[in-house]
Amino acid sequence: MNREAQLEAIFGAFRGTEGPLLPILHEVQHTFGCVDPAAEATIAHELNLSRAEVHGVVSFYHDFSATSDPRPCIELCRAEACQARGVEALVPAAEQAAGTRVKLKTVYCLGLCSVGPAARVGERVHARLDSAALIKLVHSV
Amino acid sequence: MTTVRISDDAVALACGADDVATAFVAAGASVERVSSWGMHWLEPLVEIDGIGFGPASAADVEAILAGSSDKRIGPIAEHPFIVRQQRLTFARAGKTRPLSLDDYVATGGWAGLTRARSLAPQVLIEEVTGSGLRGRGGAGFPAGIKWQTVANAAGARKYVVCNADEGDSGTFADRMLMEGDPFQLIEGMAIAAHAVGAGRGYIYVRSEYPHAIAKLNTAIKLATVQIAPFEIEVRVGAGAYVCGEETSLLNSIEGKRGEVRAKPPLPAIEGLFGCPTVVNNVLTFAAIPHILIEGGAALYDSHGVARSKGTMPVQLAGNIRHGGLYETAFGITLNELVHDIGGGTASGRPVKAVQVGGPLGAYIHPGRFDIPFDYEAYTVADALIGHGGIVVFDDSADMGHMARFAMQFCAAESCGKCTPCRIGSVRGVELIDRIRGQGSAAPDAVSRLPQMHNAAKQAPTREAELQLLEDLCETMKFGSLCALGGFTPYPVLSALKHWPEDFA
Numbered sequence: 045m046n047r048e049a050q051l052e053a054i055f056g057a058f059r060g061t062e063g064p065l066l067p068i069l070h071e072v073q074h075t076f077g078c079v080d081p082a083a084e085a086t087i088a089h090e091l092n093l094s095r096a097e098v099h100g101v102v103s104f105y106h107d108f109s110a111t112s113d114p115r116p117c118i119e120l121c122r123a124e125a126c127q128a129r130g131v132e133a134l135v136p137a138a139e140q141a142a143g144t145r146v147k148l149k150t151v152y153c154l155g156l157c158s159v160g161p162a163a164r165v166g167e168r169v170h171a172r173l174d175s176a177a178l179i180k181l182v183h184s185v
Numbered sequence: 186m187t188t189v190r191i192s193d194d195a196v197a198l199a200c201g202a203d204d205v206a207t208a209f210v211a212a213g214a215s216v217e218r219v220s221s222w223g224m225h226w227l228e229p230l231v232e233i234d235g236i237g238f239g240p241a242s243a244a245d246v247e248a249i250l251a252g253s254s255d256k257r258i259g260p261i262a263e264h265p266f267i268v269r270q271q272r273l274t275f276a277r278a279g280k281t282r283p284l285s286l287d288d289y290v291a292t293g294g295w296a297g298l299t300r301a302r303s304l305a306p307q308v309l310i311e312e313v314t315g316s317g318l319r320g321r322g323g324a325g326f327p328a329g330i331k332w333q334t335v336a337n338a339a340g341a342r343k344y345v346v347c348n349a350d351e352g353d354s355g356t357f358a359d360r361m362l363m364e365g366d367p368f369q370l371i372e373g374m375a376i377a378a379h380a381v382g383a384g385r386g387y388i389y390v391r392s393e394y395p396h397a398i399a400k401l402n403t404a405i406k407l408a409t410v411q412i413a414p415f416e417i418e419v420r421v422g423a424g425a426y427v428c429g430e431e432t433s434l435l436n437s438i439e440g441k442r443g444e445v446r447a448k449p450p451l452p453a454i455e456g457l458f459g460c461p462t463v464v465n466n467v468l469t470f471a472a473i474p475h476i477l478i479e480g481g482a483a484l485y486d487s488h489g490v491a492r493s494k495g496t497m498p499v500q501l502a503g504n505i506r507h508g509g510l511y512e513t514a515f516g517i518t519l520n521e522l523v524h525d526i527g528g529g530t531a532s533g534r535p536v537k538a539v540q541v542g543g544p545l546g547a548y549i550h551p552g553r554f555d556i557p558f559d560y561e562a563y564t565v566a567d568a569l570i571g572h573g574g575i576v577v578f579d580d581s582a583d584m585g586h587m588a589r590f591a592m593q594f595c596a597a598e599s600c601g602k603c604t605p606c607r608i609g610s611v612r613g614v615e616l617i618d619r620i621r622g623q624g625s626a627a628p629d630a631v632s633r634l635p636q637m638h639n640a641a642k643q644a645p646t647r648e649a650e651l652q653l654l655e656d657l658c659e660t661m662k663f664g665s666l667c668a669l670g671g672f673t674p675y676p677v678l679s680a681l682k683h684w685p686e687d688f689a
């Protein structure tokens with residue numbers, strides 16, 4: 045399926061939805077790995093919004109990105125409770141293990157605050173991470 | 186065949202519950218996936234005929250089945266951590282399969298909704314008001330009064346919106362409820378819909394909770410008939426903390442930037458798509474079904490103290506030995522929560538500080554661990570109960586760094602609508618860096634020019650910088666539109682007040 049057809053399929057799934065922009069953006073981000081300016085323009089046309097309005101929304105939320113990043117991504121929680129359980133000490137070695145191959149993204153809280161340090165790779169969650177476990181996780185993705 | 190019960194809550198999964206479950210199946214046992222008891226230090230927790238084993242790994246399976254495991258903790262329901270609680274909202278925790286309608290009905294499910302629908306909306310709202318239930322999302326606003334406002338508001342279309350954005354570090358009760366007992370939330374929302382005359386509801390869940398999203402979507406499908414004609418849809422957030430603020434959340438559902446709206450108008454009058462809207466936290470809605478059963482409101486009101494009625498699912502997090510979910514009547518002290526129940530720090534070192542109420546809550550010094558858990562008592566102490574998260578820090582914590590982090594978090598998550606928050610937080614980070622000797626305030630070349638009459642010619646003193654930080658916090662407190670900018674000063678100033686040595 046080409047890009048236009050994919051976008052059209054996404055739009056079709058949300059016709060009749062109240063406030064469809066966020067669900068559409070999630071779907072576009074999921075399908076293409078980003079919401080680039082061309083997609084913004086198409087979405088704006090579909091929803092009868094200005095491109096500025098769509099861009100404003102895309103740029104507001106941390107989950108949407110303008111360019112895609114093909115690297116595997118580990119979301120590491122660095123919020124207060126995980127800091128209290130020592131996540132900061134794990135970061136330098138994890139960054140080194142990740143190098144340029146793996147994206148180590150900081151997030152704030154995964155709801156695993158009693159068993160941190162915690163990380164997420166897609167739908168899979170990891171807890172009680174120590175340095176060795178986090179480096180192993182980096183190498184495994 | 187032996188039946189083994191293992192939780193499928195995200196904490197259990199993150200600690201390896203799936204591997205343990207697979208190993209039990211391989212050993213010939215039948216495995217039932219249930220909600221979590223909330224004793225997170227014991228996850229993955231295995232239950233066989235009421236007896237618990239934990240934290241279990243696949244390697245323990247053989248010994249557990251043979252009855253020779255040293256992971257045995259005895260009868261789970263009699264564990265001191267469970268026995269001391271008053272579980273109303275989490276009454277089913279650990280006991281039922283989250284997506285089993287049979288389990289739900291067998292444990293009293295839908296009784297609240299059935300009774301609620303036999304009552305006139307006005308009577309129902311009065312019961313909720315009479316129970317003393319206050320919003321569990323942070324502000325503690327009486328739920329019944331909010332519902333009354335929506336019920337009274339004119340409008341053909343009304344909405345019920347559940348705030349499941351749970352962004353506060355140290356909180357996970359919403360997540361546990363959505364993953365462990367989703368029908369209870371759905372039932373609570375359906376009761377609210379009957380009370381205010383709403384036809385549609387949304388649950389706004391943060392994207393960081395994929396398991397909760399999946400469970401809710403399935404649960405909503407399964408419950409369609411029970412809640413009809415009311416309909417619920419899950420909306421997924423997009424990684425913005427501020428979208429937990431109710432008006433920002435409504436903008437987000439509408440497909441806009443998650444900018445905070447000025448109040449008035451209240452969402453109860455002009456909320457989602459301009460229609461009267463009930464916005465409540467997950468735990469607020471989840472308390473409704475058991476309040477609405479015969480005698481439930483009076484039972485709820487009989488728990489707690491003063492104006493903080495009922496129970497609070499407290500979340501014990503951070504550097505604590507026995508972390509997890511502890512539902513208890515209001516009035517309990519931090520000493521009891523952190524030491525008696527939580528067992529002190531996980532690291533075994535002395536407790537240095539506790540942050541209650543998430544990133545916007547004050548850091549509380551052990552010297553004040555005697556304040557009772559009560560909305561008003563916390564307000565008087567310049568602290569915040571918020572969503573009931575308690576994050577423990579041991580003596581290795583650097584409170585100057587935590588103060589800086591509070592400002593940094595505010596800068597990262599500010600919606601940008603008002604200046605004290607958007608710019609003040611960035612300046613706050615710089616200022617704390619300078620106070621901590623990691624940045625220079627020496628006047629630059631331009632400031633030193635003779636024609637720059639008003640520019641400082643010397644680097645400010647430490648006293649002047651500290652004064653500036655207090656002034657900045659004052660401006661943020663009183664000049665911000667919402668609590669993100671308005672409450673960030675609490676962790677900052679409390680850290681500065683109790684641990685000034687960490688700012689050297």
Ligand SMILES: Cc1cc2nc3c(=O)[nH]c(=O)nc-3n(C[C@H](O)[C@H](O)[C@H](O)COP(=O)(O)O)c2cc1C
Pocket residue numbers: 319320321322323324325326348349350351352353426427428429430431432464465466467469667668669
């Ligand atoms: C920055 C900010 C974040 C918030 N985050 C949440 C949240 O994650 N969950 C929540 O229920 N309430 C949150 N609130 C409080 C909501 O604005 C609102 O008071 C609440 O949803 C009302 O429901 P309740 O009365 O049942 O507590 C937040 C408020 C602010 C200012």
Ligand code: SF4
Pocket residue numbers: 427445598599600601602603604606607665666667668669670671
């Ligand atoms: S205080 Fe911050 S988050 Fe709140 S409205 Fe102002 S800029 Fe937005």
Ligand code: FES
Pocket residue numbers: 121122123124125126127152153154155156157160162354355356
């Ligand atoms: S603070 Fe890290 S999971 Fe909540």
